[in-house]
Amino acid sequence: MSYWQPEYETMDRDSLKELQLKRLKKTAAAVYNNVAFYQQKFSEAGVKPDDLKSLEDASKLPFTRKPDLRANYPFGLFAVPNKDVVRIHASSGTSGKPTVVGYTANDIDMWADMMARDLAMVGVGSEDVFQNSLNYGLFTGGMGFHNGIERLGAMAIPAATGNTARQLEMMQDFGVTVLNCTPSYALYLAETAEELDVTDKLSLRIGTFGGEPWSSSTRKELENALGIKAYDSYGLSELIGPGVAFECEEQDGLHIWDDHFLIEVLDPEGEPVAEGEKGELVLTSLTKEAFPVIRYRTGDITRLLEPECGCGRTTTRISRILGRADDMLIVRGINVFPSQIEDVLVGINGITDQFQIVLDRNQRRMDEITVRVELADIAFTGELKDLATTKKKVENELKSVLNIRTNVELVEKGTIPRTTGKAQRVIDRREAI
Incomplete structure (x- = not known):
């Protein structure tokens, strides 16, 4: 079965809006009534589902935030009886009550079709051997991809996370052609493969990576190290899990499936930003039965891109996720975003974009920020001929952008921990002092 769906992927905007409005009305009625x-x-x-006369009227609907999900733990936001729910997934609950999401049988089928559409868009087919190195269980990542792999007809290897040597052994023994994991773990796999001298024994051609922000330079590093084309994926359990948005083979922004989601990019006051401007991604589910959400404030920062794409699809496109609205750090009264630091690092020769932020307080109870940065493998040239010069340049560049003095610690490549999950970018030790 082909998962190229031109009736949705190349639909003209007027027809698409008509479809979205029809589905928005149905979803709004479902949550209002249940x-x-x-x-x-x-x-x-002061709004009812019947007040939705156009897509613009969606702005009248209330926002949903993550605390709302926690406050209604476990099943308070389900729009169908529990007897119709065939599966639940949940967050880890490390910062409070976990968020619990439910799925009907139709939701599971729709999710599998959506994931198959995503994977087909980057060239995955039934002849591929797909190693899924995301966590299974209550986390949506592993099962979400798994269902899509099988729906597409590819061979699924549910490798899950951990045991890096075994992961590489499976890649060799099973002839794996597609790898799926977080970008930080993919870097660790690539480095370990090089150390074990097995890179040339791998058959990889495609990598799909998500779960954390990653840069264009990380993409290039992964593509060069593993001999693949690396694609960005985006999802969140509150909407369905992985598969909400995916890059196509153009690698120029992520397509969001407008037939399943209504997309907004808003400023902090909740107003739409102009095309190309940064804002918070706000999503409304249009086809979810068990757990539909209205205007969910994802906390993810992105940009709306022109819908026209070289692949021929007309669906809404967003930039790769630029960071989190709640990732903002306050250091000596200055707002600091990890994405600002990454933007600085990618423009400096001699270092990589692998970094970690360490926050401390000195004896005078003043905040101190240290950025640990990994060195590249290349030799220094010109103004970057020695470590002292490199360190000074990075500190100056960071100060000019952040407007605060930043300590820089240059470390050897591979020093910053790689994990099977999301990279830990920030270590805040201020409360422990």
């Missing part, structure tokens, strides 16, 4: 939380929120906003 979810007490949304009944109250709609009432407070």
Whole structure:
């Protein structure tokens, strides 16, 4: 079966808006009639599902935030009876009550089709051997990709996370052609393969990576190290899991499936930003039955791109995720975003974009920020001929952007920990002092 779906992927914008409005009305009615939380929120906003006469009227609907999900733990936001829910997934709950999401049988089928569409878009087919190195269990990543791999007809290897040597052994023994994991773990796999001298024994041709922000330079490093084309994927359990947006073979922004989601990119006041401007991604599910969400503030920062793409698809495109709205650090009264630091590092020769931020307080109870940066393998030339010069240049560049003095620690490549999950970019030790 082909998962190229031109009726949705190349639909003209007027027809697409008509479809979205029809599905938005159905979703709004479902939550209004079946979810007490949304009944109250709609009432407070003075809006009813029948008030949706155009897509622009979606702005009248209330926002949903992650604390709302936790406050309604475990099943308070389900729009169907529990007997119709065939699966649940949940967050780790490390920062409070976990967020629990439910799926009907139709939701599972729709999710598998969506993932198959994503994978087909980057050239994965039934002849491929797909190693899925994401965590299985309550986390949506492993199962979400797994269902799509099987729906597409590729051979699925549920490798899950950890045991890097075994992961590389499976790649060799099973002839793996597609790898899926976080970009930070992919870098670790590549470095370990080089150390074990097995890179030439791998058959990889495609990598799909997500779960954390990553840069164009990381893409190039992965592509060169593993001999692949590396694609960005985006998803979140609150909407469905992985598969919400995916790059195509153009590698120029991620396509969001407008037939399943209504997309907004908003400023901190909740107003739409202009095309190309940074803002928070806000999503409304249009086809989810068990756990539909209205105007969910994802906290992810992105840009809306022109819908026209060289691949021929007309779906909404966004830039790769630039960071998190809640990732902002306050250091000596200055707002600092990890994405700002990464933007500086990628423009300096002699270092990589692998970094870690360490926050401390000195004896005078003043905040101190140290950025640990990995050195590249290349020799220094010109103004970067020695470590002292490199360190000074990085500190000056960071100060000019962040408007705060930053200590820089240059470390050998591979020093900053790679994990099977998301990279730990920030270590905040201020409360421990």
